[in-house]
Amino acid sequence: MKLYYATNSCSLSPHIIANEAGIVLELEKVDIGRAPHRTAAGEDFATINPKGYVPALRLEDGSLLTEGLAIALYLADLAPQSGLAPAEGTAERYRLLEWLTFIGTELHKAYSPWLFHPELGETAQQAARAKIVGRLALIEKHLATNAYLLGERFGAADAYAFTVIGWSRFVDIDLAPFPHLRDYLQRIAARPAVREAMRAEGMALAAAA
Numbered sequence: 003m004k005l006y007y008a009t010n011s012c013s014l015s016p017h018i019i020a021n022e023a024g025i026v027l028e029l030e031k032v033d034i035g036r037a038p039h040r041t042a043a044g045e046d047f048a049t050i051n052p053k054g055y056v057p058a059l060r061l062e063d064g065s066l067l068t069e070g071l072a073i074a075l076y077l078a079d080l081a082p083q084s085g086l087a088p089a090e091g092t093a094e095r096y097r098l099l100e101w102l103t104f105i106g107t108e109l110h111k112a113y114s115p116w117l118f119h120p121e122l123g124e125t126a127q128q129a130a131r132a133k134i135v136g137r138l139a140l141i142e143k144h145l146a147t148n149a150y151l152l153g154e155r156f157g158a159a160d161a162y163a164f165t166v167i168g169w170s171r172f173v174d175i176d177l178a179p180f181p182h183l184r185d186y187l188q189r190i191a192a193r194p195a196v197r198e199a200m201r202a203e204g205m206a207l208a209a210a211a
């Protein structure tokens with residue numbers, strides 16, 4: 003399987019999940035900083051994924067799976083023994099979906115595109131920041147009594163949260179008021195599978211959290 007990724011983007015999340023699951027992915031970098039977005043091989047990425055964004059996963063049957071949440075679950079479910087995603091039909095599975103949706107809709111899409119595009123305006127950015135800080139406070143409260151989002155064990159939702167909240171360092175969101183969250187990010191950053199994914203994508207390990 004091949005993962006189309008961009009450094010410092012949300013595609014780090016499925017990359018971490020694959021590493022944690024022991025799944026070896028072929029990687030192809032996409033330059034999402036320029037239009038048209040080109041792959042490392044020089045292809046126009048829109049001809050591969052008409053949605054134009056990463057992550058995208060080329061499956062063994064040649065089809066393309068898009069959307070980070072779907073890719074995360076797909077990879078985690080390929081390795082049920084990894085415990086990255088609770089089994090379908092269990093109560094915990096719905097907790098995982100609850101967290102993945104929360105991170106995707108309440109955090110990911112508040113950080114990006116708003117805080118990465120100053121041209122969208124100060125008012126929009128302030129609204130995004132206020133929303134993010136409020137959402138981080140909810141996670142902070144949860145982490146006061148839970149090591150990870152689903153309890154005691156690292157899972158797919160943590161890979162996604164680590165990836166998205168890690169963008170705080172680029173957009174000046176101060177995590178000092180959230181000590182449990184900072185500890186959590188540091189613990190995740192120290193995981194060998196996470197370090198390996200970041201190294202492979204050319205990310206700065208020291209700045210992870």
Ligand SMILES: N[C@@H](CCC(=O)N[C@@H](CS)C(=O)NCC(=O)O)C(=O)O
Pocket residue numbers: 008011012013034054055056057068069070071106114
């Ligand atoms: N709904 C998509 C959003 C993915 C997304 O926002 N990807 C960003 C990087 S984090 C991207 O590739 N942006 C480039 C673009 O939209 O042109 C998902 O959850 O996977």
